[in-house]
Amino acid sequence: MFDSLYIAWKYVRFNKFKSVILVTCITLIALLPLSLELLLNESEKQLMARAKSTPLLVGAKGSALDLAMNSLYFDDEIPELVAMDEVNYVNETQLAMPIPLYVRFKARGYPVVGTTLDYFDYRNLELASGNSLAILGECVLGATVADQLGLKPGDSLISSPENLFDLAGVYPLKMKVAGILQKSNTADDRAVFVDLKTAWIIQGLGHGHKDLKKNKDPTVILKRTDTNVAANAKLDHYNEITRNNLDSFHFHGNLGTYPITGLIAVPLDTKSGTLLRGRYLTRKTSNQILKPTEVIEGLLENIFKIKNLIDSVILFVGSATVLAIILVFALSLRIRQNEILTIFKLGCRRMTIARLMAAEICIIVLTSGFFCGGLVALIDYFADDLVRTLVIR
Amino acid sequence: MIRIRSLEFQYPSGDFRLEVPEFSIEQSEKVAVIGPSGSGKTTLLNLLAGIFTPEKGTIEVGNIGVNRLTEDERRDFRIVNIGFVFQNFELLDYLSVMDNILHPYRITGALRLNKEVCARAAELAQDMGISDKLKQPVNNLSQGEKQRAVICRALLARPKLILADEATGNLDPKNKFRILDLLFRSVEDHNSTLLAVTHDHELLEKFDRIIDFKNFQKDFPRV
Numbered sequence: 001m002f003d004s005l006y007i008a009w010k011y012v013r014f015n016k017f018k019s020v021i022l023v024t025c026i027t028l029i030a031l032l033p034l035s036l037e038l039l040l041n042e043s044e045k046q047l048m049a050r051a052k053s054t055p056l057l058v059g060a061k062g063s064a065l066d067l068a069m070n071s072l073y074f075d076d077e078i079p080e081l082v083a084m085d086e087v088n089y090v091n092e093t094q095l096a097m098p099i100p101l102y103v104r105f106k107a108r109g110y111p112v113v114g115t116t117l118d119y120f121d122y123r124n125l126e127l128a129s130g131n132s133l134a135i136l137g138e139c140v141l142g143a144t145v146a147d148q149l150g151l152k153p154g155d156s157l158i159s160s161p162e163n164l165f166d167l168a169g170v171y172p173l174k175m176k177v178a179g180i181l182q183k184s185n186t187a188d189d190r191a192v193f194v195d196l197k198t199a200w201i202i203q204g205l206g207h208g209h210k211d212l213k214k215n216k217d218p219t220v221i222l223k224r225t226d227t228n229v230a231a232n233a234k235l236d237h238y239n240e241i242t243r244n245n246l247d248s249f250h251f252h253g254n255l256g257t258y259p260i261t262g263l264i265a266v267p268l269d270t271k272s273g274t275l276l277r278g279r280y281l282t283r284k285t286s287n288q289i290l291k292p293t294e295v296i297e298g299l300l301e302n303i304f305k306i307k308n309l310i311d312s313v314i315l316f317v318g319s320a321t322v323l324a325i326i327l328v329f330a331l332s333l334r335i336r337q338n339e340i341l342t343i344f345k346l347g348c349r350r351m352t353i354a355r356l357m358a359a360e361i362c363i364i365v366l367t368s369g370f371f372c373g374g375l376v377a378l379i380d381y382f383a384d385d386l387v388r389t390l391v392i393r
Numbered sequence: 394m395i396r397i398r399s400l401e402f403q404y405p406s407g408d409f410r411l412e413v414p415e416f417s418i419e420q421s422e423k424v425a426v427i428g429p430s431g432s433g434k435t436t437l438l439n440l441l442a443g444i445f446t447p448e449k450g451t452i453e454v455g456n457i458g459v460n461r462l463t464e465d466e467r468r469d470f471r472i473v474n475i476g477f478v479f480q481n482f483e484l485l486d487y488l489s490v491m492d493n494i495l496h497p498y499r500i501t502g503a504l505r506l507n508k509e510v511c512a513r514a515a516e517l518a519q520d521m522g523i524s525d526k527l528k529q530p531v532n533n534l535s536q537g538e539k540q541r542a543v544i545c546r547a548l549l550a551r552p553k554l555i556l557a558d559e560a561t562g563n564l565d566p567k568n569k570f571r572i573l574d575l576l577f578r579s580v581e582d583h584n585s586t587l588l589a590v591t592h593d594h595e596l597l598e599k600f601d602r603i604i605d606f607k608n609f610q611k612d613f614p615r616v
Contacts, residue, residue: 343485
């Protein structure tokens with residue numbers, strides 16, 4: 001068998017182009033279903049793990065999937081917004097602890113998550129360096145964000161405008177990096193956490209500027225009364241919150257009407273959770289409460305339906321490829337008639353010819369298997385990141 | 394060594410028929426076969442090697458009835474006992490010169506490849522003047538060099554019978570005598586028999602016997 005393998009290896013090496021094409025075809029056909037299976041299993045694991053660790057979500061009625069994906073994985077799809085009063089409502093029920101989330105803005109491509117300190121406790125997020133959020137305008141970075149952007153505590157990070165061409169839109173806010181979180185291998189690694197109020201400042205709902213009472217510029221002041229001073233757009237707003245200008249930042253109107261994208265409701269116990277869900281069923285409200293596991297199970301069901309479809313396509317494409325490979329070998333036999341005749345003339349048995357062909361197929365298949373195995377191992381190694389990049393976000 | 398009786402062979406296409414009533418060659422004899430193209434010289438060599446099977450008659454090589462063996466037995470017999478120098482080389486382009494010379498050892502269980510065989514192959518290549526080409530692909534060789542590689546392959550197993558079909562056809566005058574001497578030396582060293590088809594009349598006087606195929610259908614040489 002060694003001699004057959006040796007001769008077959010020489011043939012395969014001599015016909016490099018043909019061999020590379022065959023190996024590539026077989027590798028890809030084997031790799032597709034394997035990597036798909038691997039990534040879907042990893043997706044299921046990651047999606048369910050996050051969903052299981054989040055008992056209940058409250059948000060505006062609409063797409064449950066958008067709400068779940070935005071609240072759990074800080075997905076780009078922004079659900080309908082709900083008012084901050086919803087947090088107060090859940091709090092007042094005394095059935096669950098509400099953790100508000102406002103996931104709408106971005107900073108250098110990473111989602112800015114406006115929340116409270118309860119979120120860090122609930123998710124068991126520990127600081128790797130620096131401090132937690134203390135004052136307005138500070139941010140805490142997930143491990144991947146810090147690593148990718150090369151930021152450390154004390155550095156600055158500027159939020160991205162929602163739309164470059166919207167002059168009246170959200171202005172960038174220069175945030176100070178207060179701390180870096182330890183790696184958690186969850187979506188939290190890829191998020192920029194800010195206090196809820198900082199997120200509202202990014203949106204422009206809160207702002208800071210020089211004291212208008214002291215401003216005498218008639219081109220800025222529109223109207224002045226004993227209790228109120230109105231200014232026009234010429235008034236300079238601070239785009240960075242510092243200890244010097246912190247006091248000038250303020251919010252207009254009722255904070256209860258301020259927007260959030262959703263809230264995590266952490267029930268005191270199972271019974272409280274059921275009761276809270278019941279309240280939402282009976283209450284006349286434009287908001288909904290949902291169990292993330294149910295939403296993610298629905299999503300996975302759809303993903304696996306698509307996977308079954310892809311499997312069928314792969315089966316057809318795979319069968320066609322196998323037939324094409326058989327055709328290549330059959331045609332190759334025809335082309336190699338003279339060579340086969342030569343080794344017959346030398347005194348080679350038919351069985352040896354078959355063994356030579358089998359050795360050649362073995363080399364091609366084993367090489368493909370080697371590459372396929374290597375690529376599967378590589379995909380397995382990066383499955384965590386791939387799933388977050390390709391499936392979750 | 395070789396005995397043929399009442400041999401009849403026809404190609405499946407039916408365009409050529411060879412009939413040999415009786416014919417023999419003794420051991421250690423060096424016989425030249427001459428004749429015009431298409432007269433059946435190569436066909437006779439193929440029949441003796443067991444590559445073709447006759448319709449009628451018997452072919453004995455070293456007391457073994459070649460045409461009575463099964464196909465697999467004929468192949469084993471050929472690879473061990475017959476060194477065939479093919480007219481059109483029959484070298485494999487994906488193997489190096491050395492691998493081509495050793496090829497018979499790699500495609501049969503009847504011969505065993507070992508260090509001694511490899512050393513012998515290198516020695517033969519040295520004698521043939523192609524020792525510097527052993528690692529090269531055969532496509533890099535000239536026609537004459539290919540011819541010498543084929544002769545190396547044929548002589549490596551020290552066969553009892555050497556069948557050479559235009560073995561010196563692609564060689565220059567200096568080399569053809571040298572190669573013929575090497576073939577003769579192999580015959581003498583290993584007590585082999587040589588049957589060589591040639592068109593080169595300069596070489597004929599070196600052979601023990603000459604068989605002329607010119608009029609063989611009417612008057613095949615009888616011993």
